[in-house]
Amino acid sequence: MQACELAALILLTVVSCSRQYEELPQTTLTLEPPFPEIFTGETVTLRCGVEGGSAGWKYLWYKDSEDTPVLQTAGRSITGDSYTITAAAVSDQGQYCCRGQRGDQPLYSQLSDKVTFSVSEGHPQAVLTLQPAWAQIFTGETVTLSCEMEGGSADWGFKQYRDGGEEAGCSDQYRSRYGDSCTISKAQNSHSGVYWCESASGQEHSNAVTLTVSSKSFTF
Known part of the structure; x- marks a missing residue:
């Protein structure tokens, strides 16, 4: 084979490999709640998403290195697109x-960006509770979130994290704020998400609570 033909073949191979890599679907990784620091005993969920939708994909998880796969153990579960650590x-x-x-081409998506969080001994500045104390309710029901801390937390606000974004947690017509509590009446599916309360500066936050609002099912 002549030198020019060999060079052209090498160049074609390099370009093909580069193009194949570039065409791998992008992968995003989000942290729920979106805190860089949590406390021992709290729950944190990492959620993986592949560009174009999750149909047909299963997810591989790594900690600190691509050579260190994350395995399911007690209190650490992989379900669908999420990896949940309870009692961190x-x-x-x-x-x-x-x-x-997945089984079809491409076999893999790109590796996501890294997400880092720390786990500290101690407890949050404030405690968020639900009344009634059920993490799952049905549409149309009422639930009250209360934020309590020593000395009062009236200047703290409620936050909600859902669909990969953060928003005010007590801001629509179905919610009312009174002192250190936020009442959600006529709960809708959109009220599902991770809730917490935080100081006006955003530097301090409570524990996070996941609320799930399910549609009622009727049997006849």
Whole structure:
């Protein structure tokens, strides 16, 4: 084979590999709640998403290195596109990333950006509770979120995290704020999400509580 033909073949191979890599679907990784620091005993969920939708994908998870896959153990579960750590320990802190895998081409998605969080001993500045104390309610029902801390938390606000974004947690016609509490009446599916309360500066926050609002099912 002549030198020019060999060079052209090498160039074609390099371009093809580069193009194949560039065409891999992008992968996003989000943290719920979106806190860089949580406390021992709290729950944190990492959610992986592949460009174009999640149909047909399963997800691979890594901690601190691509050579360190995350496995399911007690209190650490992989369900669909999410990896959930309940009762977090200091050993859970670190850098996490994920990618999608499937049987069709392309076999993999790109590796996501890294998400880092730390786990500290102690407890949050404030405590968020639900009344009634059920994490799952049905549409049309009422639930009250209360934010309590020593010395009062009237200057703290409520936050909600859903669909990958953060928003005010007590701001629509179905919610009313009174002192340290926020009441959601006529709950809708859109009220599902992760809730917490935080100081006016945003530097301090309570524990996070996940609320799920399900549609009522009727049997005859």
